[in-house]
Amino acid sequence: MDNRITSLFGVKYPIISGGMIWCSGWELASAVSNAGGLGLIGSGSMTPEVLREHIQKCKKATDKPFGVNVPLIFRFAEEMMEIIMQEKVPVVFTSAGNPKTWTKILQENGTKVAHVVSSTKFAIKCEEAGVDAIVAEGFEAGGHNGREETTTMVLIPQVRKAVSTPIIAAGGIASGEGMLAAFALGAEGIQMGTRFALSQESSANESFKNICINLNEGDTMLALKKVVPTRLIKNDFYQKVEEAEVRGAQAEEIKEILGHGRAKKGIFEGDLSNGELEIGQISSMIKSIPTVKCIIEEIIESYNTKRLSIPAL
């Protein structure tokens, strides 16, 4: 395949690994890039100096393009961008903020820029800001999520109609069939979080990975809606939040229950009871923790097989 996403990033496959906190270090990012996709380092759980270290290690581990994801509301965002530009990282994915703030500056530095949105309205703002690609992410995605709850199936064709910038679909995709569906809806690339979080190269705690591959449908839910909507596994911590939400607790109380550092506690340290366990709905379909290379090879094979089996009407 040679399309606008593979050309833009200079990769073999239009498959991107989401920049996930506590999962997406240099090991995962370089493995994805080495397997022909575009690996992203997730800076959201790093200090600027830790990010620099991951970028430098990633460069040593792959000669292929890779990128960094930067949540723009992050207190270190500006320092992160300085480091990214100094280190000449070829690709940046921004999220949770205004795409106008950094797009031009990064592009003038030779960096390709994609921005993550959960609505067509913000996809249009991305195009106005001149981003090189738009990640459109549906309600089924893990972690932080949009307020409008638009699903991938509904979101992608509407973004497709509204903009001409290439679209990367995200949310609920973990297989070749899912990738094919995303392409049918108008995407030219996919970003997978959950599938790569549950790989050998992901830096998530082994107990976190193990609980994720044993989930059933309905075991994740969008919670914390009065603070920031976040898809979580329904563990003890979730139950506390849910109990408070059902009785009408307001944002202040929910924030207090949430406290600080719970995602690290859960995903990185493996505290399955008290941690904030962020993962996507599609985790219920995932039953193994393969290498990144196996994941990508299987997706390509099933994409191609399924593509040929779809009949004309």
Added chain:
Amino acid sequence: MDNRITSLFGVKYPIISGGMIWCSGWELASAVSNAGGLGLIGSGSMTPEVLREHIQKCKKATDKPFGVNVPLIFRFAEEMMEIIMQEKVPVVFTSAGNPKTWTKILQENGTKVAHVVSSTKFAIKCEEAGVDAIVAEGFEAGGHNGREETTTMVLIPQVRKAVSTPIIAAGGIASGEGMLAAFALGAEGIQMGTRFALSQESSANESFKNICINLNEGDTMLALKKVVPTRLIKNDFYQKVEEAEVRGAQAEEIKEILGHGRAKKGIFEGDLSNGELEIGQISSMIKSIPTVKCIIEEIIESYNTKRLSIPAL
């Protein structure tokens, strides 16, 4: 196309119109069947005698197969089934209940049976009950909805893995691209509610249809979760429910706010302020109210065009 769904129902296209309250009378059902799909009469808003009248009118309006949707929790369910068997309706779609109750009885009477589910767990129960097809419906669908909030993108491939019965995908599908995505995920047919509710032949009130074709993303939301999760337009009635839900009102109070007959008031009588306006998320993509024939022709054309444009990997 000739697949298990077209063979099962004896139709040209594996496109089914959902049996929607206040929308799906004999006019809509017969129009869908005449255009090559399978039209369903929605019995959920009818008395048994009104259903008989609709079946008889539908028979006169088409010589093609059609069906009736029966919510099994409905107080008239048993009388509905008697009438359906007396009238020798070729297809029944059941929902909201146990598929074991009626499947065999209907099949012995020569009727094909499909059952609607929102989870793989219930899809397996359907297969055990011996249904002829399974409708798997995602979170983005309008009206009554599952509690697990699994989206179409996530649900279909998991149901596909778990059962060998043919699958009809529902929820978020209103175009050829959506149909193609559903087939990529493993469906062999699609059921569309929202798209056909907003057709010339739908018996919904014109003001309801008009408000629906002017919605933006985020203008529907899953509400009434403490009673029965239902996707609604965010009108004045929704705001009342939402205000109560945010402050933690319990099921009893929500039921009182809901009262009785609100769906009729909204969808059939066109009270856009006080009615319960049930419609799917994909309504935000729909901007016109064509005839059923135009809808089906456009879907077929865009399905076939998009299918040929998806590249190999």
